Amino acid sequence: MAALLKEESRITAKGQTTVPKSVRQALGVDYGGRIAFFIDDQHRVYVERAKDEASDPVIDRFLAFLAEDMGKHPGTSVAALPSNLRDRMAALVGDMDIDLDASIDGDVAL
Numbered sequence: 001m002a003a004l005l006k007e008e009s010r011i012t013a014k015g016q017t018t019v020p021k022s023v024r025q026a027l028g029v030d031y032g033g034r035i036a037f038f039i040d041d042q043h044r045v046y047v048e049r050a051k052d053e054a055s056d057p058v059i060d061r062f063l064a065f066l067a068e069d070m071g072k073h074p075g076t077s078v079a080a081l082p083s084n085l086r087d088r089m090a091a092l093v094g095d096m097d098i099d100l101d102a103s104i105d106g107d108v109a110l
Contacts (some may be wrong), residue, residue: 001046 007020019035027049029035034050070077081089 017046 005022005026007023009017009020011017019029024030024033027033027035027047029049035051036048038046038048040046066077
């Protein structure tokens with residue numbers, strides 16, 4: 001396979017690299033964009049623009065409904081939690097210390 005473009009990039013001690021501008025342009029991605037890496041059985045690496053996650057039509061309609069409702073009723077569509085619900089939620093979690101950036105052990109199913 002003839003290469004249309006060859007670019008090099010250095011890998012940092014943290015395993016990070018910069019995707020060269022010409023590669024980002026060829027993939028059609030920019031800041032915040034996502035790319036996917038594929039490795040074949042001969043250890044060749046391919047990079048593609050990541051496919052957008054398939055949207056769920058039910059969730060899409062629900063979010064559209066919420067957006068429309070919030071637009072029609074800007075002063076009342078979003079409200080603070082009632083204090084009794086907030087207190088109940090606090091009692092359920094107690095003094096749990098949660099690190100949202102920590103890795104998850106074991107399998108994760110959605």
